Amino acid sequence: MKISKAEFAKGVIGDDYGMKDNLPHIAFFGRSNAGKSSVINSLVGKKDLVKTSKMPGKTREANFFRINDSFYLVDFPGYGYAKRSILERNKIIKRIFWYVEFSKARPKAVFLIIDANVGLTALDRDMIKILEANKHQIVIVANKIDKLAKGAAEKQLSLIQKEAPDIPVLRYSAKTNEGKDELTQKIKFLSRPF
Numbered sequence: 001m002k003i004s005k006a007e008f009a010k011g012v013i014g015d016d017y018g019m020k021d022n023l024p025h026i027a028f029f030g031r032s033n034a035g036k037s038s039v040i041n042s043l044v045g046k047k048d049l050v051k052t053s054k055m056p057g058k059t060r061e062a063n064f065f066r067i068n069d070s071f072y073l074v075d076f077p078g079y080g081y082a083k084r085s086i087l088e089r090n091k092i093i094k095r096i097f098w099y100v101e102f103s104k105a106r107p108k109a110v111f112l113i114i115d116a117n118v119g120l121t122a123l124d125r126d127m128i129k130i131l132e133a134n135k136h137q138i139v140i141v142a143n144k145i146d147k148l149a150k151g152a153a154e155k156q157l158s159l160i161q162k163e164a165p166d167i168p169v170l171r172y173s174a175k176t177n178e179g180k181d182e183l184t185q186k187i188k189f190l191s192r193p194f
Helices: 036-044 086-101 123-131 150-163 179-192
Strands: 004-011 025-029 062-067 071-075 111-117 140-141 169-171
Touching: 004 169, 025 036, 025 086, 025 169, 036 062, 036 140, 071 111, 086 123, 086 150, 111 179, 123 140, 123 169, 140 150, 150 169
Parallel strands: 025 071, 025 111, 111 140, 140 169
Antiparallel strands: 004 062, 062 071
C-alpha cells in the first residue's frame, strides 16, 4: 500500500468518535515523547500533517486523519507526561480507555508507539492489559531504533518481544524511515474490511 492521500478530518476532545462514512479506524497510542507524531508524519510522507512540538504533552485532542479515502488514522494525545497536572493526565487516560472499552467506533487495530531506547513502561503495560481485555488487535512499534547500535537494538527488541510474546513488535525510525514498508503493509492488512 502506498499512502497517496492523507488529510486532517476532525479533532475530538469529548467522546464523539464516530464518522458518517463509517470507514475503519486505526488508532495510534503512545507515551508522551515516544515520537508518535513523527512516526505518523514519516508514514504518510508529510512533515507537518501532525503538528510536532519540542514540548511533549502539548496535544489535547484525538485527531482523525483520512488516509487514501479508505480508513482513519486516529492519533490520541500522548499519555504519562509528567509536567501535566494529575487531573489532566487522568482525563487523557480515561478518554483512551473509554474509546477502547465503550465507543461504538471500535478501532480495527491499535498501534502502540514506544521509544525503543526505553522499552515498555508501566503505563504501556497497563495499556496493553486494557487492550487485551477488550480483545483489540495490538501492534507495538518500537520507534527511535536508529539511536541504538545494531547489537543493542536487537537486544532491546528481544526484551520487548519477551514482555509481549503474543503481540507483533515492529522496529521503526521516524528519522530514517526504517521499517516504513513493514508498518504500512501491517496497517493495510489490519484496516481491510471485515
